[in-house]
Amino acid sequence: MKAKPQVIGLPAYKPGKPIEEVKRELRLEKVIKLASNENPFGASKKVAEAISQLANQTAVYPDGYAAELRNKVAQFVNVNPNQLVFGNGSDEVIQLLCRTFLTPDTNTVTADPTFSQYKLNAVIEGAEVREVPSKDGVHDLDAMLEAIDEKTRIVWVCNPNNPSGTYVNEEAFKSFLAKVPNDVLVVSDEAYFEYVTASDFPQTVPLLEQYNNLIILRTFSKAYGMAALRIGYGIANSEIISLVEPVRPPFNTTTFAHAAAIAALDDQQFIKECYEKNVEGIEQYVKFCKKYNLKYYPTQTNFLLIDFGIQGDEIFDFLLKKGYIIRSGNALGFPTCARITVGSQEENAGIIQELSAWLEERKVNSVG
Numbered sequence: 354m355k356a357k358p359q360v361i362g363l364p365a366y367k368p369g370k371p372i373e374e375v376k377r378e379l380r381l382e383k384v385i386k387l388a389s390n391e392n393p394f395g396a397s398k399k400v401a402e403a404i405s406q407l408a409n410q411t412a413v414y415p416d417g418y419a420a421e422l423r424n425k426v427a428q429f430v431n432v433n434p435n436q437l438v439f440g441n442g443s444d445e446v447i448q449l450l451c452r453t454f455l456t457p458d459t460n461t462v463t464a465d466p467t468f469s470q471y472k473l474n475a476v477i478e479g480a481e482v483r484e485v486p487s488k489d490g491v492h493d494l495d496a497m498l499e500a501i502d503e504k505t506r507i508v509w510v511c512n513p514n515n516p517s518g519t520y521v522n523e524e525a526f527k528s529f530l531a532k533v534p535n536d537v538l539v540v541s542d543e544a545y546f547e548y549v550t551a552s553d554f555p556q557t558v559p560l561l562e563q564y565n566n567l568i569i570l571r572t573f574s575k576a577y578g579m580a581a582l583r584i585g586y587g588i589a590n591s592e593i594i595s596l597v598e599p600v601r602p603p604f605n606t607t608t609f610a611h612a613a614a615i616a617a618l619d620d621q622q623f624i625k626e627c628y629e630k631n632v633e634g635i636e637q638y639v640k641f642c643k644k645y646n647l648k649y650y651p652t653q654t655n656f657l658l659i660d661f662g663i664q665g666d667e668i669f670d671f672l673l674k675k676g677y678i679i680r681s682g683n684a685l686g687f688p689t690c691a692r693i694t695v696g697s698q699e700e701n702a703g704i705i706q707e708l709s710a711w712l713e714e715r716k717v718n719s720v721g
């Protein structure tokens with residue numbers, strides 16, 4: 354077989370260990386996964402109701418245009434229905450953008466470290482990836498601007514950024530947009546939008562009136578607690594959408610995801626409660642970090658990147674034995690960090706207790 358050269362040797366996505374496997378291998382009764390920024394409180398009850406009502410609808414193809422959901426989201430974010438594209442998760446929207454805009458003759462600009470899917474999909478299209486080092490976890494927008502040339506087609510702003518949790522504020526984002534050439538697509542990936550607390554976080558939807566080269570990505574996978582249903586979307590001007598739509602597989606999102614997303618949008622009380630519990634959860638971790646003088650990255654998300662000053666893999670292995678699956682910073686571009694998803698109050702307290710005991714013990718040993 355002769356695959357595209359850029360695909361040969363490309364590692365497949367390594368998912369976190371499944372809970373059941375960890376239980377069996379380590380003989381643990383309870384294992385808690387705080388590794389993928391999923392909602393620890395699940396989803397709105399309305400979501401399960403909506404799906405179960407459709408249980409006998411499996412034989413018929415979904416509405417490929419997602420018309421009902423399209424109208425609902427259009428109303429919710431206050432744009433026209435033709436300004437939306439739906440994907441099998443926002444991961445797929447990222448893929449569609451790369452397929453639409455990138456060729457081996459072009460390049461794309463990302464921050465580093467950032468969400469891995471931008472680079473992966475760009476590499477598959479054969480485009481050059483220009484990774485611009487961040488400053489203390491925050492996108493260096495000036496350096497990203499400098500990396501743009503006449504062959505640049507897409508620039509990615511992950512806001513708030515995964516894995517650092519940090520954000521680009523409204524003023525910085527606006528001045529960036531004003532300087533990016535208007536034939537370069539600016540992606541604002543807002544997967545954690547619902548968790549944002551900062552009052553100066555950019556309001557990007559109104560910016561679409563001024564900028565034809567902007568697309569905003571949102572998802573139902575994180576705060577909405579619907580990662581298993583795979584549904585996310587892009588918001589842009591209709592010209593961008595009409596370029597991407599022919600590239601989209603005709604039935605890429607399901608009947609179940611459509612109905613569930615409509616129901617989920619109707620339960621904003623659930624989102625509000627999750628937001629509030631997340632704020633409290635972050636406070637638990639911040640208190641812990643301050644007590645032990647650990648550097649952490651200020652977060653606008655439902656996860657925290659904490660610097661333990663030793664290999665992230667060591668933290669990962671330690672917590673795994675205690676029944677907690679987190680993400681080591683080693684694979685995320687922050688080798689001395691761990692990325693921990695904010696869980697329920699009890700889950701956070703449990704993890705903090707284990708880490709505290711471990712840090713106390715290390716302190717004693719290093720003194721002794």
Ligand SMILES: *Cc1c(COP(=O)(O)O)cnc(C)c1O
Pocket residue numbers: 441442443444445468511514515542544571572573574575580583584585
């Ligand atoms: C989780 C995540 C996504 C993808 O979510 P989907 O489940 O594919 O909708 C996209 N961008 C960032 C930054 C994420 O963290």
